[in-house]
Amino acid sequence: MQAEIIAVGTEILLGQITNTNSTHIAQGLAELGIDSYYQTVVGDNPVRLAKVIEIAAQRNDLVILSGGLGPTKDDLTKQTLAQYLNVPLVEDEAAMNVINDYFKTTGRTMTANNRIQALYPAGATPLTNHNGMAVGAFYQSPDSADFLLLPGPPREMTKMFEMEAKPKLQAAYGKQSQIYSRVLRFFGIGESKLVTELQTLIDDQQAVTIAPYAKTNEVTLRLSAQADSKASAQQALNTVETQIKAKVGTYFYGYGDDNSLAKVVIKTMIDRQLSITAAESLTAGEFQSTIGGVPGVSAIFPGGFVTYANAAKHQLVNVPQATIDQAGVVSEATAIAMADGARAQLHTDTALSFTGVAGPDELEGQPAGTVWIGLAYPEQPTTAYLYHFAGDRQKIRERSVMAGLDLLRHALDGKTTSEK
Amino acid sequence: MQAEIIAVGTEILLGQITNTNSTHIAQGLAELGIDSYYQTVVGDNPVRLAKVIEIAAQRNDLVILSGGLGPTKDDLTKQTLAQYLNVPLVEDEAAMNVINDYFKTTGRTMTANNRIQALYPAGATPLTNHNGMAVGAFYQSPDSADFLLLPGPPREMTKMFEMEAKPKLQAAYGKQSQIYSRVLRFFGIGESKLVTELQTLIDDQQAVTIAPYAKTNEVTLRLSAQADSKASAQQALNTVETQIKAKVGTYFYGYGDDNSLAKVVIKTMIDRQLSITAAESLTAGEFQSTIGGVPGVSAIFPGGFVTYANAAKHQLVNVPQATIDQAGVVSEATAIAMADGARAQLHTDTALSFTGVAGPDELEGQPAGTVWIGLAYPEQPTTAYLYHFAGDRQKIRERSVMAGLDLLRHALDGKTTSEK
Numbered sequence: 036m037q038a039e040i041i042a043v044g045t046e047i048l049l050g051q052i053t054n055t056n057s058t059h060i061a062q063g064l065a066e067l068g069i070d071s072y073y074q075t076v077v078g079d080n081p082v083r084l085a086k087v088i089e090i091a092a093q094r095n096d097l098v099i100l101s102g103g104l105g106p107t108k109d110d111l112t113k114q115t116l117a118q119y120l121n122v123p124l125v126e127d128e129a130a131m132n133v134i135n136d137y138f139k140t141t142g143r144t145m146t147a148n149n150r151i152q153a154l155y156p157a158g159a160t161p162l163t164n165h166n167g168m169a170v171g172a173f174y175q176s177p178d179s180a181d182f183l184l185l186p187g188p189p190r191e192m193t194k195m196f197e198m199e200a201k202p203k204l205q206a207a208y209g210k211q212s213q214i215y216s217r218v219l220r221f222f223g224i225g226e227s228k229l230v231t232e233l234q235t236l237i238d239d240q241q242a243v244t245i246a247p248y249a250k251t252n253e254v255t256l257r258l259s260a261q262a263d264s265k266a267s268a269q270q271a272l273n274t275v276e277t278q279i280k281a282k283v284g285t286y287f288y289g290y291g292d293d294n295s296l297a298k299v300v301i302k303t304m305i306d307r308q309l310s311i312t313a314a315e316s317l318t319a320g321e322f323q324s325t326i327g328g329v330p331g332v333s334a335i336f337p338g339g340f341v342t343y344a345n346a347a348k349h350q351l352v353n354v355p356q357a358t359i360d361q362a363g364v365v366s367e368a369t370a371i372a373m374a375d376g377a378r379a380q381l382h383t384d385t386a387l388s389f390t391g392v393a394g395p396d397e398l399e400g401q402p403a404g405t406v407w408i409g410l411a412y413p414e415q416p417t418t419a420y421l422y423h424f425a426g427d428r429q430k431i432r433e434r435s436v437m438a439g440l441d442l443l444r445h446a447l448d449g450k451t452t453s454e455k
Numbered sequence: 456m457q458a459e460i461i462a463v464g465t466e467i468l469l470g471q472i473t474n475t476n477s478t479h480i481a482q483g484l485a486e487l488g489i490d491s492y493y494q495t496v497v498g499d500n501p502v503r504l505a506k507v508i509e510i511a512a513q514r515n516d517l518v519i520l521s522g523g524l525g526p527t528k529d530d531l532t533k534q535t536l537a538q539y540l541n542v543p544l545v546e547d548e549a550a551m552n553v554i555n556d557y558f559k560t561t562g563r564t565m566t567a568n569n570r571i572q573a574l575y576p577a578g579a580t581p582l583t584n585h586n587g588m589a590v591g592a593f594y595q596s597p598d599s600a601d602f603l604l605l606p607g608p609p610r611e612m613t614k615m616f617e618m619e620a621k622p623k624l625q626a627a628y629g630k631q632s633q634i635y636s637r638v639l640r641f642f643g644i645g646e647s648k649l650v651t652e653l654q655t656l657i658d659d660q661q662a663v664t665i666a667p668y669a670k671t672n673e674v675t676l677r678l679s680a681q682a683d684s685k686a687s688a689q690q691a692l693n694t695v696e697t698q699i700k701a702k703v704g705t706y707f708y709g710y711g712d713d714n715s716l717a718k719v720v721i722k723t724m725i726d727r728q729l730s731i732t733a734a735e736s737l738t739a740g741e742f743q744s745t746i747g748g749v750p751g752v753s754a755i756f757p758g759g760f761v762t763y764a765n766a767a768k769h770q771l772v773n774v775p776q777a778t779i780d781q782a783g784v785v786s787e788a789t790a791i792a793m794a795d796g797a798r799a800q801l802h803t804d805t806a807l808s809f810t811g812v813a814g815p816d817e818l819e820g821q822p823a824g825t826v827w828i829g830l831a832y833p834e835q836p837t838t839a840y841l842y843h844f845a846g847d848r849q850k851i852r853e854r855s856v857m858a859g860l861d862l863l864r865h866a867l868d869g870k871t872t873s874e875k
Contacts, residue, residue: 048481106647339740
């Protein structure tokens with residue numbers, strides 16, 4: 036069983052976007068045990084697209100096309116494939132309903148080209164698009180290669196691939212033995228350091244493969260075991276997980292692809308009925324926005340403060356002017372006063388504060404990346420922690436938010452932070 | 456002049472790394488005005504590599520190979536290419552000196568396979584590796600395609616491509632005429648509607664090409680003109696821009712790849728010394744965090760409020776309890792009271808408020824996606840606008856922030872909003 040991935044899009048050929056779709060699909064093929072020896076990129080040109088489809092169909096059992104399913108004139112992937120297969124395009128009623136509903140709900144006018152998004156090659160199984168309107172398709176052919184059609188926008192592609200395509204590929208080509216995966220998530224350790232710490236485990240991997248991926252501000256490890264039963268796979272995964280945690284367990288915070296440090300922390304706080312607020316200077320609301328993204332957070336989060344200017348720190352969360360004057364605005368004392376003041380204002384159990392230099396310019400003689408984070412937590416003296424983050428303005432703000440969540444996680448675990 | 460990029464590496468086929476090398480090289484080709492219609496990825500396998508070299512050489516004038524120049528057994532790119540070209544590999548003395556020096560300096564023992572890194576196909580021009588030991592090569596052939604050999608590690612590849620390869624490509628193939636581009640940014644119109652409105656312009660494009668790209672919550676158009684001088688390109692671009700703006704100018708907000716609605720709005724407000732605050736419920740600080748990302752915003756943004764719970768709306772920005780009880784928390788009256796209250800608290804010129812249903816559950820009988828945004832603006836009655844956004848919790852929050860920025864943009868332009 037051998038598959039080729041073809042990404043369709045002139046913007047990839049012009050270097051305007053990076054082809055992350057092929058990376059994601061390639062990972063999925065590796066998990067399914069489907070070999071992949073070639074990847075191709077071609078532009079929104081039906082003649083050249085037809086040529087690469089022909090080459091790929093000759094040298095593979097399955098050809099996966101992503102991109103070019105949208106409503107514009109450039110989008111010609113399914114038309115070109117239907118011509119190659121010599122089948123008409125037919126309308127998927129479910130997809131058409133979604134398109135109609137969208138235009139009804141938003142009150143926008145539907146243009147005729149939007150209907151194209153509900154079409155797929157006759158004889159294929161249509162695949163639902165959970166994050167968009169263009170329907171996908173899985174076409175199994177007795178006498179040529181099979182084809183999988185996926186949309187181009189990564190949000191649409193990844194969800195369709197994971198939820199709709201993978202189970203069908205598994206059913207069509209899956210081996211008796213299956214791949215079982217588990218994702219471990221780490222914060223506070225870089226990818227290269229994680230790999231160095233686990234080098235012997237990675238080198239010795241046999242029953243379980245260990246694949247590290249660097250994400251924004253965190254690292255995940257995907258453990259995969261091929262086994263005849265879920266039970267025997269779980270056993271193998273458990274053994275390796277224990278070995279990994281013995282080395283880098285302090286940085287581990289949770290499981291799963293659809294997870295985050297914010298979700299883990301907020302879920303724990305909801306379970307324990309610990310309420311939270313924040314006073315944010317350099318992060319300007321990004322911490323609160325991040326926890327606001329977790330469903331159910333309203334049970335423990337009444338609101339909070341963006342105290343960007345010094346006057347706002349004084350007015351909104353009662354930081355004494357003398358503290359700012361004497362210790363400086365980017366200081367341990369100001370961070371502590373902000374956390375205490377925010378907690379007192381909204382009568383919460385906990386509070387975080389962020390004060391620092393987002394850059395690009397320095398502040399009070401302190402370089403960009405200098406950040407104090409204060410934590411007010413039950414039955415503990417309010418404490419502030421000093422960080423020095425590298426990167427641009429946005430990176431420094433994101434890292435501050437992640438560090439604040441990590442402080443909370445360690446407090447919830449009854450530990451002080453491991454990471455500075 | 457047409458070129459194909461071939462990235463060599465099994466780790467790309469397994470999805471362990473993303474193929475950013477092809478992105479970088481593709482950008483360079485676009486700048487040089489060299490067309491590129493195909494990209495290929497192949498593993499560290501000499502048989503399959505020979506096949507893709509043959510296909511690429513047949514359909515292109517130049518084939519660029521990156522990866523597989525290192526010292527390990529897997530690295531076979533230049534050996535395979537030399538075989539295809541039927542030339543021997545020869546040693547680059549300068550590269551060999553660097554390798555010898557490295558082992559002398561570090562006191563490590565040089566193994567025989569390290570010498571391989573100094574080899575290149577006879578007849579080619581060797582290219583210096585400024586960040587590593589493997590030499591590159593540019594091979595010009597009178598009777599087949601030309602070949603460019605680059606290393607795989609991105610640090611080595613990008614430096615060699617920029618410093619060594621690009622000048623040689625420019626000298627070999629450079630045109631008198633160059634490509635000049637301009638990016639126009641739009642908010643409040645979908646990609647398909649934008650394309651429909653501009654269909655005749657796009658179909659008739661000759662001197663200037665118009666390429667639409669859907670970004671998160673906005674659409675950009677890249678206009679490109681090939682011309683002998685910057686002045687004549689600008690003239691052609693100006694003409695098409697005027698034609699585009701005549702049709703969809705109301706949605707246009709700015710220029711450039713590195714731009715955003717937030718940057719344009721905040722820059723205008725800084726220029727006019729108009730200060731701003733916000734009271735955010737469902738967005739939970741995301742609006743303030745977004746404007747906080749713009750350097751220089753501190754001149755006009757003292758801070759603001761996250762008023763997630765009803766009690767916080769009352770306590771922090773003085774929304775009368777009666778307003779919430781009678782009109783509901785997701786209502787015009789509450790949105791107006793929040794904007795007015797926030798502005799009064801921090802004595803700013805303007806204020807935005809956000810109250811709505813982020814979902815997944817409905818609230819007060821109103822479905823997820825129902826959002827009221829209030830705008831308090833100088834010399835205008837404070838007004839609230841009703842939106843119905845589609846999508847999940849995060850999308851609804853993001854779209855609310857963008858809609859708030861768009862309200863501000865139109866107010867700054869002296870207009871009311873065009874988009875609901």
